[in-house]
Amino acid sequence: MLMCRDLADIASDYIDGELTSRQNLSVKMHLMMCKHCRTFIGNLRASTEMMKAHSSGRPNEEFMRRIDERVAEALKTWEPEDGDKN
Numbered sequence: 001m002l003m004c005r006d007l008a009d010i011a012s013d014y015i016d017g018e019l020t021s022r023q024n025l026s027v028k029m030h031l032m033m034c035k036h037c038r039t040f041i042g043n044l045r046a047s048t049e050m051m052k053a054h055s056s057g058r059p060n061e062e063f064m065r066r067i068d069e070r071v072a073e074a075l076k077t078w079e080p081e082d083g084d085k086n
């Protein structure tokens with residue numbers, strides 16, 4: 001069972017399509033039930049595409065650092081839903 005933190009670890013490989021089909025499936029299943037990770041992947045994908053567009057192939061260090069900061073920020077405000085707060 002994939003946890004949010006596991007997903008954060010492999011998220012960039014997922015976006016790059018570098019996961020095995022089995023990992024890929026676990027990510028998709030996790031995304032189906034976890035809206036935090038959907039948001040996270042969405043942001044990360046947008047950043048990745050922006051980066052590719054801006055730096056023709058070669059990752060820009062400053063930009064990478066900013067993405068790292070955004071990811072760290074997202075993880076800090078992470079609030080997994082318990083689901084049963086009645």
Ligand SMILES: [Zn+2]
Nearest residue numbers: 004034036037
């Ligand atoms: Zn999650």
